[in-house]
Amino acid sequence: MPRRAPRPTRTAEVRPPHPWLQTWSQVERPVANLVCLPHAGGSPGFYRPWVELLPDIQVLAAHYPGRAERSHERPETSLPRLARRVATAIEDAIVPGSRLFLFGHSLGAPVALETARVLDALGVPVDGLIASGSRPGAHDPSERRVWVSDQTDEEVLAGLWEMGGTDRDLLADPDFAALVTPYVKADSLLYHSYVMEPTPRLRCPIVTIAGLDDEHADVRPWDELTAGPHTHVPIAGGHFYLVDRPPIDLVTDLVHRVDDREVTR
Template sequence: MSGAWLQIPDPKPSAAIRLLCLPHAGGTASLYRPWVKLLPDSIELVLVCLPGREQRCNEVMPADMQTLIALLSRAVKPILDKPWAVFGHSMGATVAHELALFLYSENLSGPEHIFVSAREAPQFQRGGSVHKLDDESLCRQLVKLGGTAPELLEIPELRALLLPAIRQDYHLIETSKVSSVQPLNCPITALVGRDDPELSTDDAQGWQQWTNSEFHLKEYSGNHFYLSDCPDLVVAHIVQKLHLAYPL
């Protein structure tokens, strides 16, 4: 069922709901693997492995969001046989939203809840030119955001391996446009780090207009990668929100 795109580190056939998790630009499924021990038996964790990383390091990330979503939607169809929610961090939040919009357009099962982390609402998306930076400037940007150990970027062999994939991700997200203005029918929760240099509370609050259901904004101490500092708090909040709809 998982194929190249999906990893289920702890299969739970009797789970009430699945939680699909999408990484940030340059990120991998490893960001979410600690969540396996934090989630109850009623939630099955499904990790998305995008092209250009981990076991797919020799694959190229699609150049545009529409192609990525078409491929990803095909991969997730097998998990739509039971309720599901989705958590996306940074770039992953945009991918999560676009995936839901695409599934709506195809009359397929949409998510029960979307958690958008460290990402501005689509109407505030500013694009960018990080993918055009030279290697040194790109490394400084990654260190500024956190989430990447500076010492790793000082190793030439690792830089040569990591930076092309990171550029592909940044090109994808910085050139993408929202595909639809249709609000979703599921709740949206926006999660932010109070000291995130890339995101204001107002930009995160803008997600409210993308749902016909409930919207919540949750703030945490920390920067763009606040969730690495307090995974237990983040997962507890996700479980609490999903518990409103399912007996977890």
């Protein structure tokens, strides 16, 4: 059997910070870049603990407008447009030829899908995508549709607590509630107004993860959305299973599984 030629060494360093992406430390020679796409109402800081959990991977998180340091900006109202802005930021921030993976949770799952489509069109292929809080199935855009613009602030905050992504004591703080409610509503409207096109198909592997008790999981025909392999991983817990148990093993498994294949850029 012919000896496999060694893979070329590629630096995956990240260029200077971009307003649409946040990172907390530079990994000297990372094996890959992981860009995390937050859930509705989420901010980059949700993924900061992952830096220590993934020491050989450069962790970045998308910073949507309307929250944290970008609270003075108007929240995005179009998911495809949001994805285009994130993809452009990734193209600017990641060194060409470096390995790239996307992780999107809940709202972040379709954002990751559309971001990967844009990156493919830009000639920046994604090596793998993890859609968390999402399971494979026939997508019904009308299913569980809730137009939060018709809800009171109290109903919006109660919904956040029910899904488990936010501490109840924080939600009881009127200052915190006043800060997050506008962009939680905006994100939910953005998600529910999104109409997914079946093409273009991706080429990368897709892993979907959903809690066994998740009644709020995003549902999409993931195996039809890529020409690559699709794997679904059910996991104990609800919609925000990853707060207590981040799927670090699944991330590293995908990164190193792809690394073992002959990848042609």
